[in-house]
Amino acid sequence: MRSSKQMDRDQVKRLLQQVKKGDLTVEDAMERLRSLPYEELGFAKIDTHRSLRRGFPEVIFCEGKTNDQIKEIVKKMASTNSVILALRANEDVYLSIKDDLEGVQYHKDARAVVIGKIPKVKTKGTILVVSAGTADIPVAEEAAVTAEVMGNRVERLYDVGIAGIHRLLYNREKLFTATVLIVVAGMEGALPGVVGGMVDKPVIAVPTSIGYGTNFNGLSALLTMLNSCAPGIGVVNIDNGFGAGYLASLINSMCGSKGKRRDS
Secondary structure: OOOHHHHHHHHHHHHHHHHHHOOOOHHHHHHHHOOOOOEEOOOOEEOOOHHHHHOOOOOEEOOOOOHHHHHHHHHHHHOOOOEEEEEOOOHHHHHHHOOOOOOEEEEOOOOEEEEEOOOOOOEOOEEEEEEOOHHHHHHHHHHHHHHHHOOOEEEEEOOOOHHHOHHHHHOHHHHHHOOEEEEEEOOOOOHHHHHHOOOOOOEEEEEOOOOOHHHHHHHHHHHHHHOOOOOOEEEOOOOOHHHHHHHHHHHHHOOOEOOOOOOO
């Protein structure tokens, strides 16, 4: 039986031959390339064409994987991708791969390993990541690093929760000039609603599991955000900084390529 890699090569070759003969347009060939196979590792199936379909490579979720498995996945992906993002990674994961590949960076607060060169900013908008408290920073940083690795200009505004709302109001210009905002909060999760009532841009709310007993590991914050009366707020899952950063990047990319910054 042929490997998925060989099948991949054969299909690409046939597509190129059809384009060369004029039997297939470049646009049709690109569309067909979106559904080509994956790289089989036995314990994992790497989606080799994720970046073609989605604009960014498959992201490695490290929890539940051994260091050896992560290392092998990274090596395979590095052969076809200029940048790789591995999330929920501890320092042991970083140490296990840093000597085998160039350009490996560890972002401790975000629990993220970035392999390769972070691309230059390619969008003209700005993503602002806001956290209610210092304890929410790990989730906020996961969102921020994800967005940066995807080629966005990212700014941060941390520890501006509603218990001291003057801190938020003092920084309102940052809120007003952002293209899309990610607002991260635990406890009762009220901050996204406050921000959403102040700005005319999309707000992505991220509940965290930070809080006392009746926070129910983030459930109370999640429900507060889902029930916000401020329009224009979308909510991702508890502690899902990655999902928020990815979604913010997709929204920001709709502003177009890097150029003159749009005024609010």
